[in-house]
Amino acid sequence: MTRGVLVTGGSRGIGAAIADAFRAQGDRVVALSSADADLADPAAISDAVTSAAETLGGIDVLVNNAGLVELGSVHELSYEEWQSLWQRTFAVNVFGAANMSYCVAKHMIDRGVRGRIVNVGSRGAFRGEPDMPAYGASKAALHALGQSLAISLAPQGIAVTAVAPGFVATDRVAEMVTEDVRRQSPFGRVARPEEIAAAVIYLASQDAEWASGTVLDLNGASYLRT
Numbered sequence: 001m002t003r004g005v006l007v008t009g010g011s012r013g014i015g016a017a018i019a020d021a022f023r024a025q026g027d028r029v030v031a032l033s034s035a036d037a038d039l040a041d042p043a044a045i046s047d048a049v050t051s052a053a054e055t056l057g058g059i060d061v062l063v064n065n066a067g068l069v070e071l072g073s074v075h076e077l078s079y080e081e082w083q084s085l086w087q088r089t090f091a092v093n094v095f096g097a098a099n100m101s102y103c104v105a106k107h108m109i110d111r112g113v114r115g116r117i118v119n120v121g122s123r124g125a126f127r128g129e130p131d132m133p134a135y136g137a138s139k140a141a142l143h144a145l146g147q148s149l150a151i152s153l154a155p156q157g158i159a160v161t162a163v164a165p166g167f168v169a170t171d172r173v174a175e176m177v178t179e180d181v182r183r184q185s186p187f188g189r190v191a192r193p194e195e196i197a198a199a200v201i202y203l204a205s206q207d208a209e210w211a212s213g214t215v216l217d218l219n220g221a222s223y224l225r226t
Contacts, residue, residue: 002026002027002028003027003028003060003061004027004028004030004052004053004056004057004058004059004060004061005019005022005027005028005029005030005056005059005060005061005062005063005204006029006030006032006049006052006056006059006061006062006063006104007019007022007029007030007031007032007063007065008032008037008039008063008064008065008066008096008097008100009032009033009034009065009066009067009120010029010030010031010032010033010063010065011031011032011033011034011035012033012170012171012172013168013170013171013172013193014065014120014165014168014170014193014196014197015031015063015065015066015120016031016193017193017194017196017197018063018065018120018193018196018197018200018201019031020197021194021197021198021200021201022061022201022204025201027061028056028057029056030052030055030056032048032052032066034066036048039066039091039092039096039097039099039100040088040091040092040095040096042095042099045096045099045100045103046099046103049100049103049104049107053107058107058111058113059104059107059108059115060108060113060115060116061115061116061117061118061204062100062101062104062115062116062117062118063117063118063119063120063200063204064097064100064101064117064118064119064120064142065120066092066096066097067092067093067120067122067135067138067139068088068089068092068093068135068138069132069135069172069173070085070088070089070132070134070135071131071132072085072131072132072133072134073130073131073132073133074133085134086134089134089135089138090134090138090141093135093138093139093141093142094138094141094142094145097119097142097145098145101117101145101149101160104117105117105149105153105156105158108156108158109156109158113157114157114158114159114206114209115157115158115159116158116159116160116161116203116204116205116208117146117149117153117158117159117160117161118160118161118162118163118200118203118204119142119143119145119146119160119161119162119163120162120163120165120196120200121139121140121142121143121146121162121163121164121165121215122135122136122139122164122165122166123164123165123166123217123219123222123223124136124139125137125139125140125142125143125164126140126164126223126225127223139164142162143162143164143215146160146161146162146213146215147160147162147213147215150212150213151213154212157209159208159209159211159212160212160213161203161208161211161212161213161214161215161216162214162215162216163196163199163200163203163215163216163218164215164216164217164218164219165191165196165218165219166184166185166190166191166218166219166220166222166223167181167184167190167191167222168190168191168192168193168196169190169191169192169193170193177190184222184223185219185220185221185222186220186221186222187220187221189220190220191218191219191220195218196218199216199218203216
């Protein structure tokens with residue numbers, strides 16, 4: 001049975017790989033880009049979900065992949081710049097994902113479907129991101145949001161999970177992927193977008209309901225949580 005899948009940040013990088021992986025198994029996909037909807041705008045999110053539901057004939061899977069990544073540490077920014085960076089980052093990475101999850105979950109509940117929500121978090125939520133602390137903190141919040149929703153939405157049959165990648169070979173972070181970064185993993189490389197997509201496909205599957213609440217590390221053993 002094919003499903004309707006909504007992927008945010010789906011025009012490039014990890015999001016595009018995720019959208020392609022769902023299409024490859026026959027699912028119907030809407031891949032939102034920043035040009036399609038401003039995830040910092042609650043009204044735009046509501047409109048985007050309504051439009052996607054109409055296009056897909058219903059949303060069965062949501063992948064919250066869109067995320068804002070900006071460098072900026074205490075040492076580099078003025079107080080005003082610091083505040084602005086944190087507000088921009090949380091507006092998309094946390095509030096945008098929360099609003100998207102709300103709108104899609106309501107849609108799933110109204111349709112009576114056993115849906116799936118998969119959040120694309122980050123290794124930085126656990127390891128820390130000294131050069132982009134707002135990003136690391138926002139991904140920690142995203143993980144917590146997903147686990148809270150996993151509990152509250154389970155009675156409706158909606159499973160909520162997350163993946164926590166380390167560095168992934170995408171255009172957006174190409175300049176950050178140095179040889180030192182590659183050596184963080186004993187494999188001597190960073191992830192391919194398709195590897196993240198494969199994990200998302202599993203977590204979104206009907207067989208993965210019992211994984212609800214999971215945050216799956218995908219970092220090539222570059223950081224091990226205990």
